[in-house]
Amino acid sequence: xxxxxxxxxxxxxxxxxxxxxxxxxxxxxxxxxxxxxxxxxxxxxxxxxxxxxxxxxxxxxxxxxxxxxxxxxxxxxxxxxxxxxxxxxxxxxxxxxxxxxxxxxxxx
Numbered sequence: 001x002x003x004x005x006x007x008x009x010x011x012x013x014x015x016x017x018x019x020x021x022x023x024x025x026x027x028x029x030x031x032x033x034x035x036x037x038x039x040x041x042x043x044x045x046x047x048x049x050x051x052x053x054x055x056x057x058x059x060x061x062x063x064x065x066x067x068x069x070x071x072x073x074x075x076x077x078x079x080x081x082x083x084x085x086x087x088x089x090x091x092x093x094x095x096x097x098x099x100x101x102x103x104x105x106x107x108x
Contacts, residue, residue, distance in 0.1 A: 002052045003104065006061055009048035010068025016041035017073040021081060060107045067100040 016038045023034035045065075053061045071093055077083040 002055045005048050006052040006056065006064055007068060009045050009052060010065050011072065012041045012045035012048065013065065013069030014072030014076060016045060017069065018076050018080070021077070057107060060103050063103055064100050067096055067103075071096055071100075 019034045019038035019041060023031050023038065026034050049061065049065055052065075074089065074093055078085050078089070
């Protein structure tokens with residue numbers, strides 16, 4: 001169950017990074033709503049990470065959490081924010097995903 005919690009925590013990391021991107025281009029009250037979304041996502045991500053590390057090794061959990069956040073943020077930036085995609089971005093995202101899967105496979 002804590003792996004599921006960790007995955008959800010990683011998705012909230014993607015959410016808070018995405019809110020920062022949206023806040024950067026927003027104006028007026030919309031900017032504050034995006035910053036509010038950032039704060040809520042940040043708190044939820046951290047609380048879920050804290051819950052997950054109660055039974056998972058911190059090194060593995062933190063690496064998986066940041067990996068989910070990194071991969072998810074890059075994918076959101078490509079597909080939602082229309083950042084350019086390149087062979088090397090896809091190559092390194094693929095190796096990062098492989099590393100996350102490998103860490104989960106060797107964790108007890």
